[in-house]
Amino acid sequence: MKDEIRTILEGVKNGTVSVEEAVLKLKEAPFEDIDFAKVDLHRKLRQGTAEVIYGAGKTPDQIRKIIEVMLEKGQDSILVTRISEDVFDRLSDINNISYHKEARIATVGTGAKSGGIGKIVVATAGTSDIPVAEEAAVTAEFLGNEVTRIYDVGVAGLHRLLSRLDDIMTATVIIAIAGMEGALASVIGGLADCPVIAVPTSVGYGASFEGLSALLSMLNSCASGVSVVNIDNGFGAGYMADMINHVSVERKE
Amino acid sequence: MKDEIRTILEGVKNGTVSVEEAVLKLKEAPFEDIDFAKVDLHRKLRQGTAEVIYGAGKTPDQIRKIIEVMLEKGQDSILVTRISEDVFDRLSDINNISYHKEARIATVGTGAKSGGIGKIVVATAGTSDIPVAEEAAVTAEFLGNEVTRIYDVGVAGLHRLLSRLDDIMTATVIIAIAGMEGALASVIGGLADCPVIAVPTSVGYGASFEGLSALLSMLNSCASGVSVVNIDNGFGAGYMADMINHVSVERKE
Amino acid sequence: MKDEIRTILEGVKNGTVSVEEAVLKLKEAPFEDIDFAKVDLHRKLRQGTAEVIYGAGKTPDQIRKIIEVMLEKGQDSILVTRISEDVFDRLSDINNISYHKEARIATVGTGAKSGGIGKIVVATAGTSDIPVAEEAAVTAEFLGNEVTRIYDVGVAGLHRLLSRLDDIMTATVIIAIAGMEGALASVIGGLADCPVIAVPTSVGYGASFEGLSALLSMLNSCASGVSVVNIDNGFGAGYMADMINHVSVERKE
Amino acid sequence: MKDEIRTILEGVKNGTVSVEEAVLKLKEAPFEDIDFAKVDLHRKLRQGTAEVIYGAGKTPDQIRKIIEVMLEKGQDSILVTRISEDVFDRLSDINNISYHKEARIATVGTGAKSGGIGKIVVATAGTSDIPVAEEAAVTAEFLGNEVTRIYDVGVAGLHRLLSRLDDIMTATVIIAIAGMEGALASVIGGLADCPVIAVPTSVGYGASFEGLSALLSMLNSCASGVSVVNIDNGFGAGYMADMINHVSVERKE
Amino acid sequence: MKDEIRTILEGVKNGTVSVEEAVLKLKEAPFEDIDFAKVDLHRKLRQGTAEVIYGAGKTPDQIRKIIEVMLEKGQDSILVTRISEDVFDRLSDINNISYHKEARIATVGTGAKSGGIGKIVVATAGTSDIPVAEEAAVTAEFLGNEVTRIYDVGVAGLHRLLSRLDDIMTATVIIAIAGMEGALASVIGGLADCPVIAVPTSVGYGASFEGLSALLSMLNSCASGVSVVNIDNGFGAGYMADMINHVSVERKE
Amino acid sequence: MKDEIRTILEGVKNGTVSVEEAVLKLKEAPFEDIDFAKVDLHRKLRQGTAEVIYGAGKTPDQIRKIIEVMLEKGQDSILVTRISEDVFDRLSDINNISYHKEARIATVGTGAKSGGIGKIVVATAGTSDIPVAEEAAVTAEFLGNEVTRIYDVGVAGLHRLLSRLDDIMTATVIIAIAGMEGALASVIGGLADCPVIAVPTSVGYGASFEGLSALLSMLNSCASGVSVVNIDNGFGAGYMADMINHVSVERKE
């Protein structure tokens, strides 16, 4: 953003931009205002990713309108999260849109082509954690990453996890997903030598308190190199993992 | 207790016990009333263990008085938990009393001689959990059990735990003690084929919320065969382990 | 697991097992990987019980697939918990499957034949706690235990509980199940001389906070020899009780 | 208060009270304003009790000043709660003041003479609950009630409680005081046929969460006829018990 | 119960009761065991009220069965709480049963005839609190009390409450019912000179946290003479109020 | 109210009002009692606004009855909050009633004409917060205020908020509405030089705990000049903003 300010200021100095235009630019440039939403159009430039629409709490019409604005402005890789099959059905006529059922994600366009330093591993403790894992995996893939899935390797059966030690030891980033007691993150954190992003899930009952138990577990992980995102936030983990897998490449250059 | 009722009733029938005596017996027999406490004197018979005094919240004088009543009534194995060194110093003139500093336990007499089906393993995730572990271990030993200690084997370094797999696999009961994320209980629960008693500790900071994190973790353990006692309740775990290690023997007979 | 490692290592030394095979065995042996699940196949050997499938959060198809893999591998005693009648109806064609409605459990095969040191008592405070109690009782019976049910004996009517003192005093393990204030566990813990496994239930309203009240009560029990499992976790209590009732027998040998 | 309004209005009508005087009376009559406190002087008349000063959070000087105003206005029975021995020492020169150490209560004057329908029973689960019990008992005695103390009769040793069944069955009101799991209130509530006021205490550790566990237990009591006051609120229970034991007498007349 | 023990013991002494019969009596007398419930049949004698069935969590068949047992044993005044209109419709053929819709209570028989020291006032802060208030009022009326209802007098419009000061000042017991901030209990507690039973309700949204806000408010009431029952527990308040309004009468005699 | 008291007293003195009439007036004047509700009729005079009916938890019939009483008594500007479209449909025959769908508000009459010191800005962090914002905006408009809406300007895209700095800097009051982490209130609080009313919303999932996260955020705002209303309480914010925008005007006069 600072670069834009500098550019605009230079323009003002050079006389190519009037003061009124400058103020206008600062205010109008970076997004499109459609009342119920301020559609971000330069996030790609600013944050290096496709645009993302958080679908929960938005009507199908609102989602459609936002997608249309994005497409008009030339943004052709769009990820819509937390979108039910019913809502998707009302959007299915949009060009190049497709639905990832378990992940509850709709994508428009093909996403970024695969790149990054290495691969991202997405591991779950149980079968019930898979929807959250798919949200993470689909997000990471659409943002341009190679993803390896390791599902149902909870710590009550350590041998299942140890049998995938190859993948654990060679990942660039690991997303560890678990409900109930959330111990998977700590065990993986102890084994791996790369950053681990822990995702607590609301899987469980009783004293799991909708994911609170796993959340607290992961925040208190005795393993170093583990950080945590919100309960069931597969998207957030996938996005963060992409950043780690990519940004450093860009920094290098 | 039911047997006592039956015995008293038989006595009434036989005329060896009057009705008034019967009511009196039902009311006075099982404990000694010293106003601020009702000292249980037959717990040994009723529950097969030495008497226990919960020291927290009692003055040195109250504790001394309770011990005296017990000794007078012939109870010579007494365990006093949650007792600070300061309090102990004011009781150190009692015969055969000794202090277990890390466990914050005072014992009077020699305790039961070792018995039971097998050995009890007491494992901790970290060094800071040792005081709770010692409370469990000293309790179990005083009640007549062989105890093996395995300290600082938290899941962030699985190899440390796996190196003690012999002990884990051959225990009769395991007490798994951990603060922070409390994952040790689940991992041990998955490895062992005996009952695991999990003890959350208040070790940690921030979102450990004084042991709440470990408590929830352990209650939500994905491993079967794990049950949980109160935060920092080493005594309760040692007592429960003793029951498992002994009672079944008695039942057999 | 350690024995398997040793066996494999011996094989390597003797030349009957190649190094590659050894690594392979360590990784592939103990479970079958069907992507969405890693089906444990040797838990019976490792933990002395039938295989268990936690049904909640799994689709009927996933459950069917897991059962099929187990049956193929020779595991013929299978317990499926937390399975609704609707889901069961879609699995009812499986051989030897039957449904325990109140317990919401499906069983395949006949389970273990009854054994163990003694009997397990399952007691509830109220009528509404019965579904959790049945989950515990059916689990314990399928794993090979004699079970005595004592329902609706909450502490507000002590005479109801006292009338079953025989059962309480002669049990090997007692499972005490209660919602609301959960006092049953403490009262039984004070009467019995065997381990008590307390199960808080979500029965109640208002300040019972979905079982939190009973959970905290039970964790703070003033009676010794009480440990606690998750809210509504009848299965966990039944499994733990089976372990206590059996494992010590095996240890003895 | 309504009567006072009517009286004042009558006076206005009769010309014995001017309008200005009436407004003044309505505003100034019922208390003395000493800036940091509005000292209630007619509570005795309005609520049938001695005046009470809640000592916590007040300086010795503030307490002294309030007592002086009360004495000046003819109020000679005063109860000061939550007052440490140190604070009392600085007030010990006041006439007819005396200190109840365990209860942490100071009293000025002799209190009401004993009356009421029957006796109030104050029961505790443990020895550590006694300070709260004494706050209740001293309050009730000072307000003019006969009090029977039954301490250390927690439910883990039912026989201790049952031995005092006479007192339980013949009380007019029972105050049941317990920390930890707070089960005492439910058991007494089931046995007694009079109102039970439950007082949770902060006695305990870990998951007792400073009395929360006992509080929730008591609110969820499965026994009817149990109501609850704040954690450690011995005074409130004593005051409520006095009301029940007295007010109905007055109503009768 | 103690009297029964004494009677039985006297019978044993006199030879009119054998020991076996005595044990039998102690165990079987006070309730009828129908497996899923232990139906209390002498609560009336023991606690001076009609029998109560807590309807929540029971099937229509279970409720019918319990009512039948009660009727058979001569108990003809029965209160069934927490029963939906649907469930009632399946029980409407029972003799003398009727339904109180707002209170969600079914009653069998006519209840006790009105008595007690004075009248019970049931006050609510808002219109939405009325169902809880009706549960309290119908309970109190069925147990034999005169009830005055004062609804929608929350503290945001003090004049509404003050206009009913007559009722407040002449009540024997007041039940103060409020959701949201629950301030009604404190204001009434300050005005009245009789015991106040506070009932928090789950009315509200957001930070009312299903009644937690009102519950905490009421527990922390700065007014003396206020005690609290569970959230939405209209029945409990009605029952407690009846006890206060009646038991003291009986004690007097 | 005090003025009314004085007026009534003067009347009594002058003989134009009898004592009985005075008491009657004090009790009956300010509202209409229709049993299930005490309909406030002079709030307009007392608090300078239209009457408000909180629709949640009231039946359509109750709402209709309350509106009728108000209209009869000459109150012609009525706001009904928290009313679903279904309920509105059953009231749509009332004269001059109209429905604001997103706000879930029904209004009768035209409301106050616009006035006040300046304009009220209503800002939201996201699109999903709009229903709460509309509740605030419609309330404020009906009470006679000019409202500017700025929606979807959450802090993750600061440029969107900064582009509306004009509105922020020239508002008289700002209502900042956000779910999730609720940071919008702090950022606006730091930019604006007028009072900010923060409204946490239940928008979010997982660790947002139904709005708790945003609520705590806003209460802990590091910006001065921010106060908070209940979660989702758009009405409360609109009402408070109206008071700030108006009352001071009146005070001036």
Next chain:
Amino acid sequence: MKDEIRTILEGVKNGTVSVEEAVLKLKEAPFEDIDFAKVDLHRKLRQGTAEVIYGAGKTPDQIRKIIEVMLEKGQDSILVTRISEDVFDRLSDINNISYHKEARIATVGTGAKSGGIGKIVVATAGTSDIPVAEEAAVTAEFLGNEVTRIYDVGVAGLHRLLSRLDDIMTATVIIAIAGMEGALASVIGGLADCPVIAVPTSVGYGASFEGLSALLSMLNSCASGVSVVNIDNGFGAGYMADMINHVSVERKE
């Protein structure tokens, strides 16, 4: 801030400001960076008040350094909150500094001269709430407001509050401060026709949970026109009240 941007841009256009200077200005102008703090120097201009230093968590040296920077830059009215007497003693040599003991506030300079629309009323429920009230009152006075204090008028003695109805009815803003059940805010909110800022305090014990009870009460106030600040945040309430009492005046002009 926007004006500054515009000014800087105009300067760039006119050639009086170079681009580098412009970027520099944008970055350096509004505060002084002294590493451990970024001292705001134009808040007065931007937000119309004296500068405020939040003293908690800062060393005496840090506070002194910040004051020095402010004085150097011409800011001569400074308010330091949450500063103990010990810390103040180490700063007492600063010119024109003085200490408000109960409020725990230090002030440098004389503050703004009194102005605003009307007066601010600060009311407390009890004597123990006075320190928080003084923090609010001293803040408001220093910022240039007339303040009326009404202390110890909790709702358990309504007459105390009603006697000050004059002050309540003629205030421009009221700050209602209460711990325990926090009902004062609702009662005042119902009586007053001006904005009420509610401050929960940590006064109380047990289930007051350090102010949580009062906080929830106030957030759920059934009175309209009440908003809430953090527990014990007297400063925040005083600051907000000043804004309401002043800003509208400025807006008018």
Next chain:
Amino acid sequence: MKDEIRTILEGVKNGTVSVEEAVLKLKEAPFEDIDFAKVDLHRKLRQGTAEVIYGAGKTPDQIRKIIEVMLEKGQDSILVTRISEDVFDRLSDINNISYHKEARIATVGTGAKSGGIGKIVVATAGTSDIPVAEEAAVTAEFLGNEVTRIYDVGVAGLHRLLSRLDDIMTATVIIAIAGMEGALASVIGGLADCPVIAVPTSVGYGASFEGLSALLSMLNSCASGVSVVNIDNGFGAGYMADMINHVSVERKE
């Protein structure tokens, strides 16, 4: 670890390692057992960092012993966290040990030499957050990273943060540290295009609930690319940041 297993297996095959030796190696190699601790000695190899000792809950003697074992085994870069000045004073004779007071960290040796992809920015919202920030910064520096500190740039004064936009935009990883409402993480997350690690602190009072408010805020951040560590866990953030800044480099190779 897997490589070690393979190496050992190869040794067994080749006859250079006996089976007994192999089992021994698997158990003894990776750490030194000194009873109260299992000192990890190969973490450097396994996780690419210096060894870390968590000082809290360990005695000075225990810490000394662990350091000695590490030094003996050739580990010469050691970081000891959460160590008070008192404890450090008793260890200050150790070679090459030095103390970082604000960070409460002791370091032995010189740490890694600076490397990594780019620089790590450590930003705090306030002055009181600096100790946590220093824990993060010292950790990151010791592990071999260039660190830029930006302190006291909380969102209530956006201009302070915006003035450091250069640093924000060019960082490889940012650690955002804030107490109270924790909004800093979201604002930085929206501005930056690199991973942000959010550290909630316990700075604040009242409804900050010891850091809970900031923790929830950060978990619910509406900005993508933000993950969270435990409250006050500066070390964890520094360690995670190092991993991101380094591991990818290693992966590249």
